[in-house]
Amino acid sequence: MADRIAEEKIDQIRQTVDIVEIISDYVQLKKQGRNYFGLCPFHGESTPSFSVSPDKQIFHCFGCGAGGNVFSFLMELEGVTFQEAAIKLAQKVNIDLEINLSPALGEKKVSKELQAMYDAHELLRKFYHHLLVNTKEGQHALEYLLGRGFTRESIDKFQIGYSLNSWDFVYKFLSKRDFLPEWMEKAGLIIKRERDGTYFDRFRDRIMFPIFDRNGNTIAFSGRSLGLDEPKYLNSPETAIFNKSKILYNYHLAKPSIKKMQHAILFEGFADCIAAQRSGVENGIATMGTSLTDEHISLLRQSSQSVTICYDSDKAGIEAAFRAGNHLNDAGFQIKIAIMSDGMDPDEYIKKNGPEKFRNEVLGASLTWMAFKFLYFRRGKNLQIEGERLAYIEVIIKEISKLTKAVERDHYLRQLAAEFSLSLDALNQQQKQIFFAEKRLSKGKSEPKNKPILLTQPANKLKPAHYTAERCLIAHMLKNREIAYKVQDLLAGNSFNIDEHQAIITYLLGFYEDHLEPDSSAFLTYIQDDNLRRMIANIEMMSINEELSNQELTDYIKQVLNYPKLLMIKEKEAEQKEAERQSDFTKAAAIGIEIIRLRKSL
Ligand SMILES: [Zn+2]
Numbered sequence: 001m002a003d004r005i006a007e008e009k010i011d012q013i014r015q016t017v018d019i020v021e022i023i024s025d026y027v028q029l030k031k032q033g034r035n036y037f038g039l040c041p042f043h044g045e046s047t048p049s050f051s052v053s054p055d056k057q058i059f060h061c062f063g064c065g066a067g068g069n070v071f072s073f074l075m076e077l078e079g080v081t082f083q084e085a086a087i088k089l090a091q092k093v094n095i096d097l098e099i100n101l102s103p104a105l106g107e108k109k110v111s112k113e114l115q116a117m118y119d120a121h122e123l124l125r126k127f128y129h130h131l132l133v134n135t136k137e138g139q140h141a142l143e144y145l146l147g148r149g150f151t152r153e154s155i156d157k158f159q160i161g162y163s164l165n166s167w168d169f170v171y172k173f174l175s176k177r178d179f180l181p182e183w184m185e186k187a188g189l190i191i192k193r194e195r196d197g198t199y200f201d202r203f204r205d206r207i208m209f210p211i212f213d214r215n216g217n218t219i220a221f222s223g224r225s226l227g228l229d230e231p232k233y234l235n236s237p238e239t240a241i242f243n244k245s246k247i248l249y250n251y252h253l254a255k256p257s258i259k260k261m262q263h264a265i266l267f268e269g270f271a272d273c274i275a276a277q278r279s280g281v282e283n284g285i286a287t288m289g290t291s292l293t294d295e296h297i298s299l300l301r302q303s304s305q306s307v308t309i310c311y312d313s314d315k316a317g318i319e320a321a322f323r324a325g326n327h328l329n330d331a332g333f334q335i336k337i338a339i340m341s342d343g344m345d346p347d348e349y350i351k352k353n354g355p356e357k358f359r360n361e362v363l364g365a366s367l368t369w370m371a372f373k374f375l376y377f378r379r380g381k382n383l384q385i386e387g388e389r390l391a392y393i394e395v396i397i398k399e400i401s402k403l404t405k406a407v408e409r410d411h412y413l414r415q416l417a418a419e420f421s422l423s424l425d426a427l428n429q430q431q432k433q434i435f436f437a438e439k440r441l442s443k444g445k446s447e448p449k450n451k452p453i454l455l456t457q458p459a460n461k462l463k464p465a466h467y468t469a470e471r472c473l474i475a476h477m478l479k480n481r482e483i484a485y486k487v488q489d490l491l492a493g494n495s496f497n498i499d500e501h502q503a504i505i506t507y508l509l510g511f512y513e514d515h516l517e518p519d520s521s522a523f524l525t526y527i528q529d530d531n532l533r534r535m536i537a538n539i540e541m542m543s544i545n546e547e548l549s550n551q552e553l554t555d556y557i558k559q560v561l562n563y564p565k566l567l568m569i570k571e572k573e574a575e576q577k578e579a580e581r582q583s584d585f586t587k588a589a590a591i592g593i594e595i596i597r598l599r600k601s602l
Pocket residue numbers: 040041042043050061062063064065066
């Protein structure tokens with residue numbers, strides 16, 4: 001067996017894999033004409049400028065310039081090598097690569113130390129789970145969980161376990177299997193004693209909840225105390241493999257449901273997420289005790305743009321929901337907020353009222369983002385007092401002004417009018433005043449966050465003629481082998497003026513030597529340079545005429561060939577002026593003749 005993937009295999013993968021299908025795993029795509037569009041996974045945006053062409057099997061983002069074929073997509077998004085991307089794709093479409101795979105099958109190459117951290121977590125997860133469900137030592141913990149409403153099914157599903165009441169069990173267990181203690185300490189599994197440099201276990205006599213990354217690798221634990229031991233939840237520290245701001249609990253299990261339902265339920269803690277799952281909520285995910293970050297949002301965006309926030313309904317929870325809601329709203333998500341009575345958290349609520357009520361009366365009765373704001377801004381206000389009431393109404397009108405749909409604005413203004421017995425006309429008036437006042441205020445400020453990125457790049461229109469001509473020629477050359485050779489002939493040994501363009505056509509002519517048909521995706525496999533690949537993807541996405549007329553072709557070539565002459569003329573004109581300044585009129589006249597000759601040749 002070979003170590004490298006054979007060329008034919010790469011071709012086979014490319015021909016079998018569908019780029020739309022692969023990218024759909026990460027980006028929600030919508031068909032529009034021949035192409036698909038979605039929110040770019042490589043830069044934050046709220047208006048889609050990321051496009052995928054099924055015909056050409058390539059992608060391109062008009063916003064940030066990312067572009068390439070299915071291999072480069074995986075390479076850039078997952079940070080893997082070409083070889084690793086190929087292995088991953090081959091597995092998807094069941095192509096046997098007939099090569100020796102390293103043990104980390106197709107996964108991102110990781111250092112020995114990181115791999116040891118993953119392995120130790122994996123081993124402990126299995127062991128803790130075994131202790132909980134199969135052994136006498138874990139029996140009290142199992143009973144405790146069952147007594148609190150956990151089912152055997154959810155214990156298995158979330159791989160819940162138990163850590164022994166021992167100071168050095170894990171230390172010995174891992175050392176015996178040749179794990180270096182320094183690495184296990186860095187992984188947060190054991191702790192070094194200051195006084196004598198010996199080690200002890202971090203988790204003792206606790207119910208162990210493994211934390212998984214998006215690929216289902218165990219990367220940390222949260223240990224819940226069984227009795228009154230503090231803290232109630234003890235978490236792994238942040239390590240090289242565990243970064244709270246990037247992890248959404250249960251994402252690896254919930255992702256298929258989130259995609260199917262096009263909706264996620266976001267919880268504040270993993271206990272709520274598990275309780276909800278027991279109530280039949282399969283699309284639940286949770287942050288790990290941190291506020292929602294940009295990283296969480298981009299992970300979430302890969303499967304849905306619609307979220308119900310179901311945080312604790314106490315004061316802190318409501319504040320956190322308001323912050324998370326604003327963050328998601330700015331990122332272009334559809335948001336709902338679920339609220340529970342008496343300031344409960346989801347786990348408590350389910351225990352007290354049962355799964356059905358939770359699904360119907362909490363999730364089912366979630367508030368729209370605006371309706372939540374109605375509630376949020378009235379907390380702590382006495383609306384019987386005129387001053388407080390007016391201040392409240394003004395804040396709400398301000399919020400209504402931010403809505404982009406006239407129907408929505410109208411709906412909430414009516415609601416406000418009804419509640420406070422106000423005239424709708426007056427509210428409308430006030431809303432418009434506020435709207436324009438805010439607009440004046442924001443003028444001169446930096447661009448608004450949600451400014452849409454135009455699908456066409458106006459910048460290109462300002463580019464010089466030869467630049468555009470070269471791009472148009474390349475676009476046609478990419479589509480038609482004969483035109484490529486024709487352009488080469490017409491250039492008659494001259495090159496394109498833009499170095500990158502010249503590089504692209506050099507590669508392209510090389511490609512056509514052993515490929516009789518144009519193939520955008522195959523050609524991109526050929527290009528090693530990131531920048532060139534992006535440029536090609538960009539040119540591929542240009543809209544050009546199907547046919548290239550002879551007239552058009554000659555015009556483009558002319559633009560290309562004329563550019564160096566125009567530069568030369570400028571240079572000569574400067575020289576001529578200089579000669580005149582020095583009163584060397586003979587020289588100036590000679591230069592003048594040259595200029596005329598050059599002009600004629602244009
Ligand atoms: Zn982008």
